[in-house]
Amino acid sequence: MIELRPAVVADVPSLLELWEVAAENDSRPTDSAVKVETLIARDPEACTVAVTEEGRIVGSLISGWDGWRAHLYRLAVHPDVRRQGLARRLLAHAETRLVALGAGRIDAMVLEGNDLGQSLWKSSGYESQPEWRRWVRPVG
Numbered sequence: 548m549i550e551l552r553p554a555v556v557a558d559v560p561s562l563l564e565l566w567e568v569a570a571e572n573d574s575r576p577t578d579s580a581v582k583v584e585t586l587i588a589r590d591p592e593a594c595t596v597a598v599t600e601e602g603r604i605v606g607s608l609i610s611g612w613d614g615w616r617a618h619l620y621r622l623a624v625h626p627d628v629r630r631q632g633l634a635r636r637l638l639a640h641a642e643t644r645l646v647a648l649g650a651g652r653i654d655a656m657v658l659e660g661n662d663l664g665q666s667l668w669k670s671s672g673y674e675s676q677p678e679w680r681r682w683v684r685p686v687g
Contacts, residue, residue, distance in 0.1 A: 548599075548600055549597050549598065549599055549605065549606070549628070549633060549636075550597070550598050550600075551595055551596070551597055551598075551636060551637065551640050552595070552596060552598060553587075553591055553592050553593075553594065553595060553596070554583075554587055554594040554595070554596045554607070555587065556584050556587055556588075558596055558604060559580045559583045559584055559587075560580065561603075561604040562583060562594070562596065562604060562607055563578055563580065563583070565604055565605070565606075565607060565623055565625060566578060566607070566621060566623055568625060568626065569606075569623040569624055569625050569626060570607075570621055570622075570623035576685055586609070590611075590612070592610075592644060593609055593610055593611055593612075594607060594608075594609045594621075595607065595608050595609075595610065595637060595640055595641060595644075597624070597633055597636070597637060605624065605625040605627065605628045605633070606623060606624045606625065606628070606633045606634070606637055607621055607622070607623050607637070608620075608621060608622045608623075608637040608638065608640070608641050609621045610641035610642075610644050610645050612644075612645055612648045612649075612650060614649075616650075616652070616654070617645040617648070617650035617652065617653040617654070618653070618654055618655070618656070619638070619641055619653060619654070619655040619656070620655075620656060622634060622637060622638065622655070622664070622667075624637075629663075634667050635667070635671065638667070638671055641653075654673075655668055655673060656681070
């Protein structure tokens with residue numbers, strides 16, 4: 548049995564480990580404990596973790612809401628538990644949260660080369676928007 552719950556500060560080291568093993572880390576600045584802790588402090592419901600009965604974090608999804616737009620980040624499922632519907636559970640949980648907050652549209656950032664991720668998003672009703680390009684400027 549895998550439980551979904553909001554991440555807490557004590558989860559941060561395990562989250563960072565999960566993201567190293569299971570998430571898209573290409574073309575992304577390294578995450579820091581301080582930034583994840585700041586997210587949890589700012590919006591305690593934003594980062595959902597999937598936890599086994601033994602307390603091991605095997606999945607995550609950040610559902611960000613700024614009051615206008617809804618964004619999904621860091622959908623990660625540990626390779627040991629993939630293909631069991633966990634990503635879909637995390638996604639459904641996040642969508643429910645964001646709709647309850649007032650979201651009318653949800654977007655997700657997925658690397659072009661992430662075929663497994665692309666498949667999930669497509670089968671969940673998300674569509675790529677080729678007319679858009681993301682612009683990024685690292686600060687700090």
